[in-house]
Amino acid sequence: DVQLVESGGGLIQPGGSRTLSCSFSGSVSTFTFTHLWMTWVRQAPGKGLEWVANINQGGSEKYYVDSVRGRFTISRDNANNFLYLQMSSLRVDDTAIYYCARGGTASSWFWEDWGQGTRVTVSA
């Protein structure tokens, strides 16, 4: 079983920065964090799900939704089983619950385990 726990959310002023963290514990069959694609997905208030960013096992491949590219950076610490999302130049429309989720070993990007989310509010 896999457990994902996000942290780092809060109230941030427009233009500010924040780093979200996601701790990973457990395994998927014989696969551990280092074998798995990871992602961040968000849900703004009253809106649907929006994919934010992906990262591959070694961190060499990263993909972003257009609206955050250049402002957000996804990264991972495989030694300590952490996923991160560094957010900068935050805008009011970045307000959302941010979820981390894990994929598989291949680049089939569906997400089988999810954290409970961390709330980010961008407001003056």
Add this chain to the structure above:
Amino acid sequence: DIQMTQSPSTLSAYVGDRVTMTCRASQSISNSLAWYQKKPGKAPKILIYEASRLEGGVPSRFSGSGSGTEFTLTISNLQPDDFATYYCQQYKSYSITFGPGTKVDIK
């Protein structure tokens, strides 16, 4: 980017009903489609991947079908726990997109 649409946006049904919802992609995505259930205050839960493969632990009353640009999620014998919003997601493109969701509520 591949655009995803879902219909209907809201679906009202009784417990015990069979319900079907549709997801369409703006271009062919083969079978690179997943379905998720989302309840308020809860994390999304995957139901189906590769358009028709049931995720482990998901009740067999959920089923998915389709390929190319048109997909369906069917819930047979709707249960009280199934009232939620359902999202499709394509992963054919590296720019992943979700549909806007279909909300299933109690009639």
